[in-house]
Amino acid sequence: MFTFLRRRMYTSLIPLLVVLFGVFLLARLTGDPTNLYLPVSATPDQRAEFAAENGLDKPVWQQMLDYLSGVVHLDFGESLKTGQSAASMALNAFPATLQLAFVTMLLAVLGSVILGCWAAYRPNSLADRISSLLSMTAASVPDFWFAITGIWIFSVVLGWLPTSGTGSTLAWVLPIATLMIRPLGVLTQVVRGAMVSALSAPYVKLARSKGAGDLRVVTHHALRNAAAPALTVAGDLTVGLVNGAVIVEAIFGWPGIGKLMIDSILQRDFAVLQAAVLLTAVSIFVLNIAIDAGYALLDARVREKVTV
Secondary structure, X not given: OHHHHHHHHHHHHHHHHHHHHHHHHHHHOOOOHHHHHOOOOXXXXXXXXXXXXXXXXXXXXXXXXXXXXXXXXXXOOEOOOOOOEHHHHHHHHHHHHHHHHHHHHHHHHHHHHHHHHHHHHOOOOXXXXXXXXXXXXXXXXXXXXXXXXXXXXXHHHOOOOOOOOOOOOHHHHHHHHHHHHHHHHHHHHHHHHHHHHHHOOHHHHHHHHXXXXXXXXXXXXXXHHHHHHHHHHHHHHHHHHHHHHHHHHHHHOOOOHHHHHHHHHHOOOHHHHHHHHHHHHHHHHHHHHHHHHHHHHHOHHHHHHHHO
């Protein structure tokens, strides 16, 4: 198991380094911060002084070396806009994203188990067809379309929900609903397929022959065996959820790491953008390692595939 984890970490470090270098270079393509932070009337001397103060007068390769040296010493620089530590700004925003992702996945898993079991209990029935149609639609429509439609219906037309903020429980509804729809659709199809197979298995027929009721058959026999594929897919969806939160946070003004990234791009705040992306990449890196470790614990074939 230790060999598996060690090799998995080595292979995962490559995409992490690609992200590290890629974000640094792409951030420089957004433009010169001097034009944004100094007035149009600024003299050449003032522009040169600003660039020298922030290390922007150095060649790009030297800026990259300075950045990598800072990363090694856990120094991610300071925000051009606020002067605060870029690392502290990213760490302060990250809990809001984690809260949003955790609540979303919890509700998506609960909802998919209920809908998937309901559809699988009577395959090809009207309930099964309605559930399949809704889950496939939810899994295929882009998040931003749900977000815009939700704002138009529930905020603009009905006036029931706020369009942004985190001050009230109602402010959580639209962001969570938007992020939850895709995982709910995918997981419902997975649970439905696994439950159809489980409900037709011999051990379920044996349980029925011993007098087990419908609820006990579903919850104590079929669902337990159908949970493994659903949990596997849920792990992958959680990784995608952290990435997808960028768009949803920007639309709803959610003060998470995604909104911080968008704001730092618009403000050409290189240090904050690099710190936010690196923190997100490391989180996904750790989450992927944890998911793979779970796979390896459950299936010896996975361990052998990597350690051979």
